Amino acid sequence: MNPKKQFILSLFIAVTSSLTWGQSSIEHENLSSKSRFLVTEFGAVGDGETMNTEAIQSAIDAAVEAGGGTVVLPEGVFASGSIFLKDGVGLHLEKGAVLQGSQDIEDYPKLNTRIEGHFEPWRMALVNAQHVTQLRITGEGVLDGNGEPFWAAFWQRREEDPNCTNLEVERPRLMFIDQCQDVLIKGLSLKDSGFWNVHVYRSQDVTIEGLSIVSPNGTPPDRAPSSDGIDIDSCQRVTIRDCFITVGDDCIAIKGTKGPKALEDKSSPPVEDVLIENCTFGSGHGVVTLGSEATIVRNVVVRDCEVTGWNKLVRLKLRPDTPQTYENLLFENIKFEGGGGIFDVKPWTQFFDLKGEEPPHSMVRNVTVRNVTGWTGKWGELMGNPLDTVKNITVENLDMKIENEAITLGPVDGLKFRNVVVNGKKMDTY
Template sequence: MKTHFLRWAAALVVATPFASLAQKTQSYSWDNLPKITQPSFRKDTLNIQKLGAKPDGVTLNTQTINNAINTISQKGGGVVLIPKGIWLTGPIELKSNVNLHIQKSAIVLFTGDKSQYALIEGSYEGKKAARNQSPISATGVENVAITGKGIIDGNGDVWRAVNKAQLTEGQWKEKVASGGVVRADGKAWYPSEQFLKASVEGKSMLLTDGKKPADFADMKDFLRPNLLVLTQCKKVLIDGVTFQNSPAWCLHPLMTENLTIRNVVVKNPEYAQNGDGMDIESCKNFLIEGCTLDVGDDAICIKSGKDEEGRKRGMPTENGIIRNNVVYNGHGGFVIGSEMSGGARNLFVYDCTFMGTDKGLRFKSVRGRGGVVENIYAKNIYMKDIAQEAIFFDMYYFVKFATDSPRDERPIVNEGTPIFRNMKFENIVCHGAKKGIFVRGLPEMPIQNIAIENATLQAEEGAILIDASGITCKNVALLSEKTEPVISIENSQKITFDNIEVSKGAKRFFTISGDRTKSITVIKTKLEQASQKVEWKGGAIESVLSIMP
């Protein structure tokens, strides 16, 4: 759908520093999905127990496990076998051509001794930062895997702070008794005085002004690692393993190509701060299928760097398939943002179930991020008991307003303006949510060209569109308990509703507001389903609405 606005925006892209984000890429469709190359391995196998590792949960096996990985890699590749037992270890570094196979009934338990984790240059929300070394990591390797039916436990509770309100009384007492310190107001627990001091003082972990990781030794406890970090790797397979109790994010592939995550279970407590399940950042050609997630933050999340640093990296997350996954607890089932400054494109999400997540399909950003998110397709998404919105777009992430509507400020579009456009969602079912659809763009850059077809959304509220352009809802049932109005439109253009069903007893079908609202078309929809058809507010005029049979 080409409009005057889009032609203007396209011309602006050519004339501004973010022109590189609009480069041509291969076109994909449901009939032409991205292809992901799988790794392969020699059958040569080395059992860590034969090298002296002990599965007693007491012996620290760090050196033995890493020696086994190095030995197999240097011999041309193969399998490093972790058999049944509890294997206590420090950081593990993966190498090329090695399949780390964790047998069923095996638990790889990472030590709570933080001295075992070196301070390194890592990444935090897309920016260079001091971090503790990740329990499992790899940089620049190729043809690598973690497979099996075993469990990898990050021992995250020794790293994380937690608020008293997030725990039961019994859990809180147990936490306090375990050690650590309680904040002066008695409302939060911290693993150490060092962590408390860094947190309360708001210390930064970013590597700026020539700082080195060693300069952060006085706040080491605060620099929680992600459980698994794969940086600039190629041909990666993660299959069958359970990852749990991550100190921060759980699975974090970064600038990695040809990645497969299959039949994986990811578990974090609900109170796990930054306890994301999977953060796929600036990756190309990836498949996530058959996974189950129950986590403390976003579940399956797409990222590509933050603000100027992410734009300079210029690596979108692209050409991805996300299918046949189940998400239980999480801040979002499938999420893009908010650190998406390098962009995201050509993503296909289908046959997924979200049960009890805060939000379902979640897209978030804010002024200053920049980046283009486009060509996102989702179908056959089934949701139940969503705490907030089933379908959610918000360009005011972490911005607070006195009301639901932002001020009508329109700064000049520049490289920091996020662009979300060209998406299609079909066959979407939600049984229970606070809102069915929530779209809030920026006055200077609306959310553009989103099509929702064949959806049934049972929610307290129907649909809210603010600063949106080219939104189409076709064959959509908005079965909302709050029926006044079912659909709210504010300062939006080129909006089409085709064959819309609302709940019986709806009091008002539309509230249309804002003097920038234009071109609303209603097709094959009986506005008589509601006792009042339209309420006009805030400078909107009746001539913007066209009703067609």
């Protein structure tokens, strides 16, 4: 490697080992010092049957009129459709409080929204926030997506047409954070989302801390389809820490846009500076997945995490119709105690469309996996599309039991093994 490039890579790894994104950029004030707007004082009833959308929205609007404050759900089960937080208004769910999503899709307005890398009229989430600064969504309560009817409708459609797209059956997300700054989402339990759990789009200085995100992850129909835990879409400076995630799709997905003209899409700036630490991942398609929609993703650190279920550690989807750059990715201090595998880096051809253009060139570079122990099912796959470049992949200080020692390996420039022990045998190279 060019000495200058080697220095830059070494500097990245050294710096990211001590990063505290989120802590340095966000000072989270104590929300209890702000005015509290109890939803029951605006007519909400926590009986699990009364539809409280208007009452909760009235509390939000009253907080806006008062100059800001925190809307509070007390103990109880509060059924609701989409609610919309506004600038200066936070949401707090006290212990024992459940915000339960309606099972009627008409309770989620169809608006022009960001979904799967573009904008189209689609259903809004249970909790929505757009263009909010200092957004706070906190508490010990539960967001319950109540998603079973939406899953059943999707699997029925998939049975009718195995090639149906993910968006043919409308399903609500649990939370959609749209173009917000200085965001804290903390302490909540999320369950049974109809679609993605937490979707954060084009936002900066975001901290997601102490969440439990759970969706069924068995085989269809006993799996929540498209139930990504956290989707980081076109964002910068994001910290995810102390979370537990087990879902029927990707645990954390890093997203942007797609298509041969993706780099011209001004609505999808690069995803940069993502720190994921002290999290536990159960089952899922990937611990951290780049794609399905993504163009440029750089500076991602995953550290001090545990994998307890069937999952893939490094999952990079390389679309044959989209120019992509995935660079400076560090996975360190990982305890892996589940099936799945280490690498899932390969072409992703679902619903791709070159639109008459020539195939693009993509790049994966500067990926480090180090300090990993435990066991898993296989090394996995490490390859790109025919025109792609995969380079500077380093595995070091790994001591594991791996049931399938083979790697499905495409052209890789600079695959290095340092102090790698698999099934008791030292591997200096592959």
